[in-house]
Amino acid sequence: MNPASVTALNVDEIRKQFPVLNRKVNGKPLIYFDNAATSQKPISVIEALAEYYRNYNANIHRGIHTLAEEATKAYEHTREQARAFINAASPREIIFVRGVTEGINLVAASYGRAFLRNNDEVIISGLEHHSNIVPWQLICGQTGAKLKVIPVSESGEIDLEAFTRLLSSRTRIVAVNHASNSLGTINPIKEIIRLAHGAGAVVLIDGAQAGAHLPIDVQELDCDFYCLSSHKMYGPTGTGILYGKSHLLEKMPPYQGGGEMIKEVTFEKTTWNDLPYKFEAGTPNIADVIAFGKAMEFIRQTGRDVIEQHEQALLRYATEKVGSLPGVRLIGTAPQKVSVLSFVVDGIHPFDVGQLLDARGIAVRTGHHCTQPLMDRYGIEGTVRASFAVYNTFAEVDALTEGVRRVINFMR
Amino acid sequence: MKTINQLQDEIISEFALLEGDTEMTLFYIMELGEKLEPMKEADKTDDNLVKGCQSKVWLTARLENDRVWFSADSNTAITKGLVSLLVRIFNGQTPDDIIHADLYFISKIGMERFIGTQRSNGFAAMVKQIKLYALALKTKQEV
Numbered sequence: 001m002n003p004a005s006v007t008a009l010n011v012d013e014i015r016k017q018f019p020v021l022n023r024k025v026n027g028k029p030l031i032y033f034d035n036a037a038t039s040q041k042p043i044s045v046i047e048a049l050a051e052y053y054r055n056y057n058a059n060i061h062r063g064i065h066t067l068a069e070e071a072t073k074a075y076e077h078t079r080e081q082a083r084a085f086i087n088a089a090s091p092r093e094i095i096f097v098r099g100v101t102e103g104i105n106l107v108a109a110s111y112g113r114a115f116l117r118n119n120d121e122v123i124i125s126g127l128e129h130h131s132n133i134v135p136w137q138l139i140c141g142q143t144g145a146k147l148k149v150i151p152v153s154e155s156g157e158i159d160l161e162a163f164t165r166l167l168s169s170r171t172r173i174v175a176v177n178h179a180s181n182s183l184g185t186i187n188p189i190k191e192i193i194r195l196a197h198g199a200g201a202v203v204l205i206d207g208a209q210a211g212a213h214l215p216i217d218v219q220e221l222d223c224d225f226y227c228l229s230s231h232k233m234y235g236p237t238g239t240g241i242l243y244g245k246s247h248l249l250e251k252m253p254p255y256q257g258g259g260e261m262i263k264e265v266t267f268e269k270t271t272w273n274d275l276p277y278k279f280e281a282g283t284p285n286i287a288d289v290i291a292f293g294k295a296m297e298f299i300r301q302t303g304r305d306v307i308e309q310h311e312q313a314l315l316r317y318a319t320e321k322v323g324s325l326p327g328v329r330l331i332g333t334a335p336q337k338v339s340v341l342s343f344v345v346d347g348i349h350p351f352d353v354g355q356l357l358d359a360r361g362i363a364v365r366t367g368h369h370c371t372q373p374l375m376d377r378y379g380i381e382g383t384v385r386a387s388f389a390v391y392n393t394f395a396e397v398d399a400l401t402e403g404v405r406r407v408i409n410f411m412r
Numbered sequence: 413m414k415t416i417n418q419l420q421d422e423i424i425s426e427f428a429l430l431e432g433d434t435e436m437t438l439f440y441i442m443e444l445g446e447k448l449e450p451m452k453e454a455d456k457t458d459d460n461l462v463k464g465c466q467s468k469v470w471l472t473a474r475l476e477n478d479r480v481w482f483s484a485d486s487n488t489a490i491t492k493g494l495v496s497l498l499v500r501i502f503n504g505q506t507p508d509d510i511i512h513a514d515l516y517f518i519s520k521i522g523m524e525r526f527i528g529t530q531r532s533n534g535f536a537a538m539v540k541q542i543k544l545y546a547l548a549l550k551t552k553q554e555v
């Protein structure tokens with residue numbers, strides 16, 4: 001069976017929208033399988049950036065001239081798009097940040113400092129990216145709270161029973177990812193959120209690996225905070241969103257002080273601006289935010305279900321092909337995964353595999369993927385990770401398989 | 413005994429046969445690594461790691477009959493091949509020749525193009541370590 005026939009997507013048409021895919025690397029056509037690190041950008045996003053600087057660059061809010069008004073409107077339009085993208089109740093709950101890392105740091109520093117006390121507990125999972133570990137370690141160090149970690153099974157799944165046992169009246173915050181960047185595991189976050197709320201804790205979801213791949217409905221999930229990075233969703237680097245329930249954001253102190261986030265300033269006392277501006281100190285990343293809107297539009301127009309279906313077909317195909325090569329061991333075999341294929345090859349270091357694939361124009365990521373504790377869990381230094389996006393093809397997966405096969409044959 | 417520059421010229425002509433094909437070049441480098449004299453397991457200590465390499469590279473040096481002899485290994489095959497090039501060039505040379513060597517073969521074979529910036533920086537760290545060893549052994553020789 002030709003696997004391409006099972007997806008409804010016209011990949012050729014999609015590929016035409018991504019100029020970088022015409023590139024050659026080492027004399028070979030680029031095959032870009034490093035999408036979990038950052039995705040490529042469609043022409044609509046690239047043009048939105050240029051268009052802003054060419055036509056209506058101006059600082060937003062508080063401006064009465066035409067350009068300021070146009071820029072403000074475009075910026076706030078992205079906020080509304082983001083609200084719709086994750087089905088938040090109000091645009092006041094959408095805060096623009098640099099990305100997931102800043103979103104988590106904001107919550108840890110603001111909510112954490114205000115509400116964590118000595119011997120309170122913060123729970124994360126063994127699947128977390130360093131961005132969802134270190135900010136909590138920092139705030140625990142400052143407040144005397146303790147960090148607890150949910151163990152991960154051999155297949156790469158969160159142990160829900162162990163989680164239930166970790167939860168207690170001391171638990172204040174639970175922070176887990178929606179999907180794992182190293183293994184692809186899609187976590188049962190709805191259940192995690194329900195259990196955490198039962199213990200009276202708030203829940204932050206790191207959605208870095210979900211934004212481009214999974215439907216997100218923060219109201220249905222009932223999560224308290226949700227973080228996204230634009231650059232992993234076909235959008236520009238340097239922006240992303242933090243969603244927070246408004247009643248929580250209201251009672252949190254500001255994260256940074258400066259322009260934009262204030263209502264009135266005197267040397268004696270300053271009052272904070274309303275949500276979401278209270279958390280957006282200084283001139284924001286206007287151009288990238290506006291272009292981020294185009295990225296969400298691209299995902300919506302292509303259809304999240306169509307994208308998901310295509311990527312899942314690629315993942316199944318790659319799992320079967322690469323997974324059956326001699327000496328290949330897949331790391332992360334959960335039944336529900338986003339399009340991430342992580343593997344090691346017996347006796348061959350991931351760096352060597354990555355470099356040899358690059359020689360054939362194939363971009364994969366090698367190493368610990370910013371999840372060192374998870375690599376320790378498997379007793380490995382790192383993996384080779386191929387992660388798929390909407391513009392990838394079955395022929396590209398064949399090239400990957402062939403590339404890995406050549407490395408194996410050479411080394412034996 | 414070939415000089416450092418004779419050995420560099422040899423390497424340059426071998427690489428020329430690969431006609432700039434990145435994949436073939438990497439395979440060739442790994443093949444060279446396979447031929448490297450095995451390093452004693454006991455020498456693979458953290459103290460002997462070259463700092464500045466992303467891969468693990470162990471390197472030791474000793475003086476014998478006023479010449480320097482190296483032993484090396486790495487946990488990745490390409491890096492092992494790279495360090496084997498240096499061992500081939502520098503093994504059995506005098507400390508002074510090593511300290512003053514000009515490694516023109518690196519740019520001549522276009523190394524950065526096929527191993528990338530990160531590994532090139534690692535390679536530079538290996539060269540530096542080799543020269544430091546030579547300097548230390550020369551000092552020892554003089555006392």
Ligand SMILES: Cc1ncc(COP(=O)(O)O)c(C=O)c1O
Pocket residue numbers: 036037098099100101102129131132177179180181206208209229370
């Ligand atoms: C699961 C996960 N969390 C957090 C991050 C950090 O995202 P960013 O670097 O965009 O802040 C990443 C990015 O690699 C990720 O994959």
